[in-house]
Amino acid sequence: MLSIKDLHAEVEGKNILKGLNLEIREGEVHAIMGPNGSGKSTLGHVLSGRPGYEITQGSVEFLGKDLLKLDTEERAHLGLFLAFQYPVEIPGVSNMEFLKASVDAVRESQGASAYDTVGFMRRAREACAAVDLDQAFLKRGVNEGFSGGEKKRNELMQMMLLEPRLCILDETDSGLDIDAMQVVASGVNAMRSESRSFLLVTHYQRLLDYIEPDFVHVLADGRIIRSGDTSLALELEAKGYSWLDDSEVA
Amino acid sequence: MSQEQIDRAIAKDYAAGFTTDIESDTLPPGLTEDTIRFISAKKSEPEWLLEWRLGAFQVWREMAGPDWAHIDYPEVDFQSISYYSQPKSMEDRPKSLDEVDPELLATYEKLGIPLHEQEALAGVAVDVVFDSVSVATTFREKLAEAGVLFCSISEAVQLYPDLVRKHLGSVVPRKDNFYAALNSAVFSDGSFVYIPKGVRCPMELSTYFRINEANTGQFERTLIIADEGSHVSYLEGCTAPMRDENQLHAAVVELVALDDAEIKYSTVQNWYPGDAKGKGGIYNFVTKRGLAHTNAKISWTQVETGSAITWKYPSCILRGDNSVGEFYSVALTNNLQQADTGTKMVHLGKDTRSTIISKGISAGKSSNAYRGLVRVGPTAKGARNYTQCDSLLIGDQCAAHTFPYIESKNPTGIIEHEATTSKVSDDQLYLCQQRGLDPEKAVSMIVNGFCKEVFKELPMEFAVEAGKLLEVSLEGSVG
Numbered sequence: 114m115l116s117i118k119d120l121h122a123e124v125e126g127k128n129i130l131k132g133l134n135l136e137i138r139e140g141e142v143h144a145i146m147g148p149n150g151s152g153k154s155t156l157g158h159v160l161s162g163r164p165g166y167e168i169t170q171g172s173v174e175f176l177g178k179d180l181l182k183l184d185t186e187e188r189a190h191l192g193l194f195l196a197f198q199y200p201v202e203i204p205g206v207s208n209m210e211f212l213k214a215s216v217d218a219v220r221e222s223q224g225a226s227a228y229d230t231v232g233f234m235r236r237a238r239e240a241c242a243a244v245d246l247d248q249a250f251l252k253r254g255v256n257e258g259f260s261g262g263e264k265k266r267n268e269l270m271q272m273m274l275l276e277p278r279l280c281i282l283d284e285t286d287s288g289l290d291i292d293a294m295q296v297v298a299s300g301v302n303a304m305r306s307e308s309r310s311f312l313l314v315t316h317y318q319r320l321l322d323y324i325e326p327d328f329v330h331v332l333a334d335g336r337i338i339r340s341g342d343t344s345l346a347l348e349l350e351a352k353g354y355s356w357l358d359d360s361e362v363a
Numbered sequence: 364m365s366q367e368q369i370d371r372a373i374a375k376d377y378a379a380g381f382t383t384d385i386e387s388d389t390l391p392p393g394l395t396e397d398t399i400r401f402i403s404a405k406k407s408e409p410e411w412l413l414e415w416r417l418g419a420f421q422v423w424r425e426m427a428g429p430d431w432a433h434i435d436y437p438e439v440d441f442q443s444i445s446y447y448s449q450p451k452s453m454e455d456r457p458k459s460l461d462e463v464d465p466e467l468l469a470t471y472e473k474l475g476i477p478l479h480e481q482e483a484l485a486g487v488a489v490d491v492v493f494d495s496v497s498v499a500t501t502f503r504e505k506l507a508e509a510g511v512l513f514c515s516i517s518e519a520v521q522l523y524p525d526l527v528r529k530h531l532g533s534v535v536p537r538k539d540n541f542y543a544a545l546n547s548a549v550f551s552d553g554s555f556v557y558i559p560k561g562v563r564c565p566m567e568l569s570t571y572f573r574i575n576e577a578n579t580g581q582f583e584r585t586l587i588i589a590d591e592g593s594h595v596s597y598l599e600g601c602t603a604p605m606r607d608e609n610q611l612h613a614a615v616v617e618l619v620a621l622d623d624a625e626i627k628y629s630t631v632q633n634w635y636p637g638d639a640k641g642k643g644g645i646y647n648f649v650t651k652r653g654l655a656h657t658n659a660k661i662s663w664t665q666v667e668t669g670s671a672i673t674w675k676y677p678s679c680i681l682r683g684d685n686s687v688g689e690f691y692s693v694a695l696t697n698n699l700q701q702a703d704t705g706t707k708m709v710h711l712g713k714d715t716r717s718t719i720i721s722k723g724i725s726a727g728k729s730s731n732a733y734r735g736l737v738r739v740g741p742t743a744k745g746a747r748n749y750t751q752c753d754s755l756l757i758g759d760q761c762a763a764h765t766f767p768y769i770e771s772k773n774p775t776g777i778i779e780h781e782a783t784t785s786k787v788s789d790d791q792l793y794l795c796q797q798r799g800l801d802p803e804k805a806v807s808m809i810v811n812g813f814c815k816e817v818f819k820e821l822p823m824e825f826a827v828e829a830g831k832l833l834e835v836s837l838e839g840s841v842g
């Protein structure tokens with residue numbers, strides 16, 4: 114589904130991704146861990162097409178398309194979703210309005226008919242309940258005055274409604290209390306399917322207790338330096354990243 | 364006025380009458396006393412009105428145009444304007460939509476305006492006036508039942524001279540400003556509304572239903588009188604860009620809200636702004652003011668997206684105790700448009716309250732200025748004002764300016780002012796695009812969100828149209 118080959122990317126002239134390779138097949142859940150500043154968020158942004166990143170080398174194929182050639186919204190139309198580490202506020206635009214517009218846009222691009230307003234509102238309310246947010250959040254401005262945890266849940270709610278093919282969650286578990294983390298986990302688990310894949314960026318092995326990934330990767334200094342299964346996450350938790358540095362040197 | 368004139372005015376079919384009347388000469392360009400006598404005679408006006416016009420002309424000749432606004436335009440040559448021109452005859456007009464500027468048609472298309480209305484708006488020579496004739500007739504019957512008077516001001520001069528004479532110029536005096544004086548001297552036509560005591564106008568009054576609107580031209584005059592305890596909501600304008608031969612527009616709108624009355628005046632203004640290079644747009648210099656007596660309320664809501672130059676400050680004189688003034692405004696400028704708009708709230712009565720919510724949006728290379736005056740007079744004990752003035756910038760070549768003027772002569776007055784300037788951020792756009800919205804849709808959604816507080820003051824159908832209008836007006840502002 115997603116095939117990243119030798120990806121190099123820079124921001125403001127600074128090299129961040131330095132030859133990253135990653136292969137994700139349909140239905141798989143991949144977790145990426147790695148030290149602060151290693152390029153995890155950058156990877157998400159490069160995949161989703163945030164302006165300002167320059168790809169200097171490598172290729173990315175997504176569902177048979179050359180992903181790097183597509184506009185940001187075209188990637189979203191294809192089914193790529195990025196839950197932001199730091200979601201921004203859009204004052205005055207109600208969450209419901211925003212959700213409807215984005216779901217309509219994605220469905221329209223896929224040739225599916227738009228949901229009627231009543232039907233959509235029902236779905237939105239269900240998704241809202243599923244992430245354990247009060248219905249009042251649907252009426253508030255997008256992320257406007259939301260707490261950190263509420264913003265993360267809001268991202269998850271959008272993901273549920275958009276039904277993407279590839280979900281990239283950038284530290285959606287960070288800053289969440291235990292209950293909220295379980296909400297995120299059960300949301301993701303409920304969405305797992307044979308045709309949908311996940312890329313979870315996280316710092317905490319704990320999340321992986323709830324969402325069992327097929328693969329765990331360690332990203333350091335712009336490259337994936339180690340891949341394995343859940344035991345890798347456990348080992349990292351116990352020994353820290355410096356253990357990898359040593360083993361790499363060895 | 365002779366009995367014969369009255370009979371004729373009454374007998375006239377509303378739609379047809381006015382139009383036939385105009386089938387006459389066009390004055391050559393230029394403005395002298397004779398011009399004014401000609402206009403007045405053409406309209407069979409009573410002597411007092413002619414004198415009134417001539418008085419205004421005297422004043423105007425001694426005045427200079429305003430130079431304090433934050434706008435820049437070539438000097439207008441007032442002698443090169445024709446002050447009385449009959450509407451284009453059928454032969455001069457486009458024969459069909461095929462002859463109309465395709466850009467204009469594309470805009471109509473985007474706004475979802477039905478074909479027959481497109482023809483009317485674009486000035487196509489159509490014999491049959493569109494659907495709204497019948498609508499308008501029913502509409503007038505219903506109003507008559509309630510005792511509401513709604514007609515053109517020329518008609519009102521003939522039919523209700525006492526009302527007109529009493530109130531015309533009572534809120535905007537002839538010498539008020541350069542353009543008000545000019546308008547008083549040469550006004551062509553406009554709307555007249557009178558709501559009797561205690562009557563709640565049964566429907567929203569819209570200029571849309573005044574069929575001869577197209578002829579009222581550049582010097583429009585509107586007078587709305589809400590008698591004690593009455594209530595009226597008036598809608599001016601149209602979201603569709605109007606084709607107009609006249610570059611200069613200098614309208615005057617006067618509102619009189621007697622004790623306990625309420626007037627809500629909503630405008631959606633979309634004059635031709637000129638092309639992307641700023642050529643050919645309309646100059647819109649308007650004086651709008653309301654006078655509120657005891658316990659009365661006047662509320663201005665405006666959405667301005669058109670004109671090359673807009674100079675406009677709908678204002679409230681809060682003369683009566685406990686009277687309330689409101690101003691809700693969205694002004695959007697794109698390309699090379701210039702807008703200098705705002706309001707004046709003049710507190711004279713005790714415990715008067717005013718609210719100002721102004722949203723300025725600048726895109727392209729445009730310039731958008733808010734200019735607001737809040738004056739609390741010595742008699743205005745306990746007056747309160749709240750002003751919120753927000754600017755939104757799209758791109759980095761546009762400009763927004765805020766000029767608040769506060770004059771308080773009563774220590775018990777409370778005046779609050781808040782101002783913000785923000786940009787449509789790249790991160791907001793990115794979030795929207797990541798969720799599948801194209802950049803134009805994203806910007807229009809962000810802008811609509813920014814304007815929400817004002818849009819919710821608009822009558823329902825206007826609010827929806829206004830949102831669509833912003834979307835169309837912003838086209839090409841991103842990317």
Ligand SMILES: Nc1ncnc2c1ncn2[C@@H]1O[C@H](COP(=O)(O)OP(=O)(O)OP(=O)(O)O)[C@@H](O)[C@H]1O
Nearest residue numbers: 124125127129147148149150151152153154155156
């Ligand atoms: N616009 C930018 N200009 C300059 N440097 C940038 C920019 N964006 C990111 N970087 C740098 O790129 C590096 C990678 O950042 P990134 O956000 O991808 O890290 P991360 O792995 O997600 O870290 P964290 O775990 O703290 O979220 C960091 O050193 C960061 O400072």
Ligand SMILES: [Mg+2]
Nearest residue numbers: 153154155198
């Ligand atoms: Mg990060």
